[in-house]
Amino acid sequence: MKQLKDQVGFSHSFEITPKRIVSLVPSQTELLYDLGLEENIVGITKFCVHPYHLKSTKKTVGGTKKVNYDKIRELNPDIIICNKEENTQEIVEELKKICSVWVTDIFTIEDNFQMITDFGQIFNRRTEARKWNDKLTFALSGFKEFVKDIPVKKVAYFIWKNPYMVAGSGTFIDELLKLNHFQNQYASRERYPEIDLEKMDPDGSLDLALLSSEPFPFKAEDGYDIVKFTNSAQAILVDGEMFSWYGSRLLKAFDYFKYLHNSI
Template sequence: MKQFTDQLGTVHTFENTPKRIISLVPSQTELLFDLGLEDSIVGITKFCVHPFHFKSTKEIIGGTKNVKYDKIKALQPDIIIANKEENTEEIVQQLSDICPVWVTDIVTIEENNKMIEDFGNLFNKRTNAQKWIDKINFGYQEFQHLVASKFEENAKQKVAYFIWANPYMVAAGNTFINEMLKINGLENIYDNNPKYEGRYPEVVINKMRIQGDPDFVFLSSEPFPFKDEHAFELGRHTHHAKTIFVDGEMFSWYGSRLVKAFEYFTKLQEKLYVYK
């Protein structure tokens, strides 16, 4: 019997290494694949789009917040991988009647790497896990050096990161997206803004000028499909902000995706430098 503790502090006990895995989080599905666990994954959500072939080779068990309980039970999983932000407490409690539900809680790169280390230990993929942690740390250090040496003029530019329209919602503090903005040297005008509560608050866009007046407005590719009309409308409520469509996966997907994210951020820094 081996005991492991997830990122909410819940202790899980396993007689053997879990062999049948259901993942309720797209970015963690990608990570499990990259750790070499494709054959162990038996169920995923409809939002788990990477790797692409999984949608035809794995059982779809619903969405991240609306799972099909009976379908999950029929798959006889040894473990279900969830996340505090992506999945509800009710889902976690309900699924715990089937098998252990491992819950991650990630805001920082350090917490991201701890998740990878945990998966390495949990699924006996320690060598693969360490390789990905090393890649992420190397990419992070290289990107930090690049920002400090080449794009230091971008630092402290103000940004508003929109994730939804009708109503307009943004990524605020205590989110992984906010951490990625900080890594890029950008100041999120909704981080610790006393006017708005929560991690993804609904905001009044006609008050952007007096509540931060950003230099850039980022429109995420997910979960909302922003269009040019949204960019135009938001731009009207700032003095001089440039509106940029950004890849939401690079800002909100943790796990092994960070390796690609640092490459994406390098190109983004070049774009911001031109716009400045």
């Protein structure tokens, strides 16, 4: 019997390896696929778009904040994969009535390594998990070498419009901003605060307004509306998946970040 504890501290006992998986987190669906578990995935969310073909081969059970419990129950899962940020506590508690619910909580790159290791243990994919962590470790080292001499830039990372919301501290986005030598203008604010554009750049030191492609799909014209409230900041559209998805996506993110720095 496997005795494991998830990232919110809940203990799980697995007498046998879970075979039927429902994933309610897009980036973790991608990770499960990359660990060789495609055949075991039986249910996903409508936002699970990587790899794209899963949308036509797996049952969609709702979104991340609103799920169809009856559809999940009908799939007879052995385990449901959730995330503290993506899925509400209410959803997790209701899902526990169906089967084991494994909850991840990712703030740091180290948390990401731990999640991959955990999945390797849960699903008997230890070798695959170790290979992914080795690849990520190597890529992370290479990126740190790439970015070490790049000057720090002060940035605001926008995730929503009307109201305007940004990424603050205690988020995976903030962790990746630091890795990129981006000083988060809102690092003193928790999670995803609403902000007033007129107060965004009080000392005129903001360098970049990073406009994410998700969850709000910012366009170039949005950048003009934002940077007019700054001294001389530049607005840049960025791929939100690269800054907010964890798991195996991080490997592609390092290459994307190099491209981003070379284009600034």
